[in-house]
Amino acid sequence: MVHALRIRKILPIARNLDHLSKTFNYSKVLTVIDRSFCDASEPKIQSLKSKLQDGPTLKDFIANNHISESEFVPEDLSAQYSPYLKSSDWTVNRRKVFFDVYGCQMNVSDTEIVWSVLRSAGYEKCESEHEADVILLVTCAIRENPEQKIWKRLHYFHSIKRRKKKNKVKIGVLGCMAERLKHQILEKEKAVDVIAGPDSYKDLPRLLASTYSNSQSAVNVLLSLDETYADVMPVRLNEDSISAFVSIMRGCDNMCTYCIVPFTRGRERSRPVESIKEEVKHLVGQGVKEIILLGQNVNSYRDATTESHFFPSETKLASGFKTVYKPKKGGMRFAELLDQVSQIDPEVRIRFTSPHPKDFPDEVLDVIKSRRNICKNLHLPAQSGNNEILERMRRGYTREAYLELIQHVKETIPSVSLSSDFICGFCGETEEQFQDTLTLMETVPYSVAFMFAYSMREKTTAHRRYKDDVPEDVKKERIARMNVVYRKGASRIHKAYEGDIQLVLVEGVSKRSEHDFYGRNDFNTKVIIPSGSIPASRGSSESQPINPGDYVAVLITESNSQVLKGLPLFHSTLTNFDPIQADNFKGSCVAA
Known part of the structure; x- marks a missing residue:
């Protein structure tokens, strides 16, 4: 009996190691060996490589074991070891999934990627959480308010799960909040079955299958240096919409001190241009009339798999702007991507968001000016109008450089309209510093402005270095004043359109x-x-x-x-x- 119990424990481990031995990438190990033992003699390295390539695996040790698996491992015991699920076990029939999406346009785009992955695995989409077998929240972590809404939704979905106990409803938390608060979610919300970060959506069928097989939570929040989902054709959530999002890059390298995005979305990486053009052509074939190119820092796009044909290949920034990282060399840049996408169908409008002001060299502005179907609306996030606050935020520019860029944009594209983002109440912001933001908004009237009270996020540089010392009531009062200034400017802009x-x-x-x-x-x-x-x-x-x-x-x-x-x-x-x-x-x- 003791022997049998030992085999019951060993066999599942053996299966997992055998699976790993089949999928293990020896080339990566050999690369590490070459680097780690660079000062070792060549014969020793070759001998070690030979042993790794030709040596036995765990499969060889247990292959001749006369004890059969079925003799000692009951079906119900072997079934609970989810890591040994075959890929065919990830496919389901007619399980219904409901999406609850929060946050930015990128989350909508990500949800379309998730839906494509799950539909390929046999899931069906439903329009009500009460019909669902799987409820997935696509979350935002950029501010506290969206997170509080998501916690409330989790409580609500938990109540649905309790009422439908026999149906084994699964709840998943995806996106930025999943990566940022994975431990709190597991501890606070015992009803959550799956937690998946922004770079692990391809793993969702396996994660869900794992929860059905062993009734334990499944987590994958690993960030990737190269995942762009270029090989996934998104399935639109609203197939009747005449607009569609196309994600062209992911992550951000700017490291603004207030921003959680680099920690939840990872480093910048861009999709190959051909995969982007293929998706755009697919959408145009579906009748889409407006393409919105997306990225956390969309105009930092750089396809390193190819070279520019006629635009400069080195990084060029707008005058007066700087970065915290070294200039990136080679690859196709945003200007050329924009040019190529705009030529796919001249009857399809092209927009893009969200850019950084530093990435508007003349090449980008010239393409926007020359292509009729590229919309003449630019989003130029200022965040603040005060130089000390901009420096504390690590934005990489001054008020003067920003205004110089605005003037240059208007001279290049006279009909341009502008939108922006602003944060009030950042760490240490005084009334005088806030006044600089108001005067900037008066100097550069915006047709659209997104205004937020600062919300400190863990892991950010601001969380480590500064104090969130502006009272909440002061933040609210400043938001209200910003809104008044914005509305006056927008009203003047729109009034000038009357009669056009x-x-x-x-x-x-x-x-x-x-x-x-x-x-x-x-x-x-x-x-x-x-x-x-x-x-x-x-x-x-x-x-x-x-x-x-x-x-x-x-x-x-x-x-x-x-x-x-x-x-x-x-x-x-x-x-x-x-x-x-x-x-x-x-x-x-x-x-x-």
Whole structure:
């Protein structure tokens, strides 16, 4: 009996080691050996390599054992050792998964990657958590408020799991919060079955299968230096949307002192350009009219697998900007990627987010200016208008350098509209320093601004070096003042659009009225128009109804800080719409 119990313990371990021996990458071991024993004699190294390559594995030691596995390992015991699951065991039939997504556009894009991986493994997507066999929260860790919402959602999903105890509902936490708070999640939320970081989504079928086989939590939050999911074709969550996200790079190397992203998303790495173009072509074939290129630092894109054909291959920064890392040499840069993607279909709009101001050399601006289908709306996150705060944040520029870049952008692309990010209440921020942010917002009015009260994150440089010493009530008061300044500037910008004829890409039915459509102009401003039929083209006697995905010439009639309202005039295309001719049409329209 003792012998049998020992075999029961040994055999599962043997299976795991045998599996590892089959998949083990000896070349990596040999590389380590070469480096570790570089001063050893060559014969000894060759002898050691030979032993590694030709030596026996655990399989050889147990191959001739006369004791059969089935004699000593009951089926229910052997089944609980999830590491020995075959890849075929990861595939399921008709298990339903529900996605609960929080945070930035990258999380939406990541969810589409996860859905592609799980659909290939046999899962089905459902629209209600009450129908689901698997509930996955795609989380954000950049601020405290989103995390608090996610904790509340976990409690709610836990209650669903208790009510459906017989159905064995599985709950998974994915994304940045999974990587940042894995230990707290496991300790605080016993109901969580799977924790997967941003670089481990391909492992989800195995992780889920593991929880079904042994009823224990499965965790994989390892960050990767090369994972870009270039070999996964995302499956869109909303197949009716005329816009689609395409992730081109992951991670961030900037190391701003307040930011958790480098610690939850890892180092920068970029997808090969050909895989990006393939995905864009696939989306265009599905009827998508707007592609939004995504990255934590999207314009730092550098495909190291190829070289630039006509743009400089060395890193070039905007004037007056610096980085904490050495310049990266070689590879295809963002300007050339943008140029190539824009040529796939001239009737498809191209946007990108979220950039860093340092990565706007002339090559990027020139491409944006020259391509009609690249939207003339640039996001230039300032974060603060005070030099001391910018230095403390480690942003790599001064107020003066930022304003110089703004001026250069406007000179290069006169019609450009600008958006930005701002943080108030950063460590040690005084009232005088905050005033510099307000004056920057007045100097550079933005059509859109994302404003946040500072939220300290563990692991960041600010957490180690500084104190979060600005009271919460002061932060809230400053946010309110920033919002007033922003709205005044945005209102002036939008007021100037009244009387213009702009090309609007119709996105769908307005939430406020089923009789209206909403869309966006080139500057990413929402435009509301009445539904109905309009001329098929300028001067045409044929009428066509307005539908999502249509380009429509719109006379702007009303505005506020958030949206525009207008009168649809005629159907058009990106390539045929001429703002100058449209202005001539405006006179006849008003006269009529």
